[in-house]
Amino acid sequence: MQGLQRLGRIGLGVFERLGRGNLFLLRILAGIPAVLARPRLIGAQMYSVGVLSLVIILVSGLFVGMVLGLQGYNTLVDFGAAESLGVVVALSLVRELGPVVSALLFAGRAGSALSAEIGLMKATEQLSGMEMMAVDPIKRVIAPRFVAGLLSLPLLAAIFSAVGVLGGHFVGVGLLGVDDGAYWSQMQAKVDLREDILNGVIKSIVFGIVATWIALFEGYDAVPTSEGVSRATTRTVVHTALAVLGLDFVLTALMFGDV
Amino acid sequence: MERVKAVEIGVGLFVAAGLAALFMLAMKVSNLSMAVDEGYELMARFENVGGLKVRSPVSVAGVRVGQVAAIEYDMETFEAVVRLNIAAQYDSFPTDTSARIFTAGLLGEQYIALEPGGAEESLSPGDRIQLTQSALVLEQIIGQFLFSRAAEGANE
Secondary structure, eight states: OHHHHHHHHHHHHHHHHHHHHHHHHHHHHHHHHHHHTOHHHHHHHHHHHTGGGHHHHHHHHHHHHHHHHHHHHHHHGGGTOGGGHHHHHHHIIIIIIHHHHHHHHHIIIIIHHHHHHHHHHHHTTHHHHHHHTTOOHIIIIIHHHHHHHHHHHHHHHHHHHHHHHHHHHIIIIIISOOOHHHHHHHHHHHOOIIIIIIHHHHHHHHHHHHHHHHHHHHHHTSOSSHHHHHHHHHHHHHHHHHHHHHHHHHHHHHHTOOO | OHHHHHHHHHHHHHHHHHHHHHHHIIIIISOGGGOOTTOEEEEEEESOOTTOOTTOEEEETTEEEEEEEEEEEETTTTEEEEEEEEOTTOOOOBTTOEEEEEESTTTSOEEEEEEOOOOSSBOOTTOEEOEEEOOOOHHHHHHHHHHHHHHHHHHO
16 A cells, blocks of 8 residues: 555656646747847857857767768678768768767756756755846746757757768778768768758757756756755756657657658 | 857857758758759559669669659559659650669669650650559569579470
């Protein structure tokens, strides 16, 4: 009986949090028009969310592309199909690795920072202070960060994919001797603008919304102590990673699979 | 003030780099010029389409002019109905154009090759290509070959 009660309490807790998260998202969405009227707020956040994530995205994209080039070449050369290396590299990056890995890196680099920042604002009662001054913290603090994350992740994912394609080119063409023309022409023949690239961009927009939403909610909902903030930061990274990977499967099945 | 300016320049560079990457993906990685959205449709019936798929290329004289838009099965004639989407600039195929399904390389993907005939009039959008040749199914050919060899052996 007691076990059942505990299970029920946990279940209620989960649903309560889920509900609060959804209401939080609705309040953010309601606050977006006010933010669009003051684009300078978004600019400052784009700097901390997007520009400062640029280095890790560039370096990871380059190395992921290089590894894809190396592994793809080793497999393809057995079938005499090393010319298809460009297709392998570009499709893996544009469809899957670009959006997913950027979202994971984004959660680690920008999402955790957002959670910690918002959580500390709450712990030091800056958010309540704003409310006392009749400034809505959702509109002034949360929504600009949400818009910045939503805009930054697709751009970061595009940069990741583009750099990865160049990395694959460097390894495949530069080091392993795949024909330069074949690398690009096969890629152009097989990669479709709408089916592949546009769907990849849609994926990264969805991930941008989810990653930023989780990060902001965890911060906003954190227990206002130093321990609570540290837990919120951890939860942000874990939950974002799980949500992104799970959603990626759903989106892939919808976009590319005939499931 | 200097600090705000630096932040704004940073964001500007970031957005520009992101858009440039998207542009590169669109132009260099995918083939933007080959989008055949504003094309017209032709139809052809095949006994067997083999491994032909939607988005398989349609080419004339080796030049890609369009792609397969849809493949359906006709219950009444027991044939496959293939709809071809041809780019708008290629709009004058003679009415006796024939369509064949070929394979690129031994194990490559299958595509439709159109061969223009000599008729005066040209096909208009929605028309059916009358002359078609089905895909060659490798197992069938090997089977026929073995069968004929066996028959020769029996005759001798």
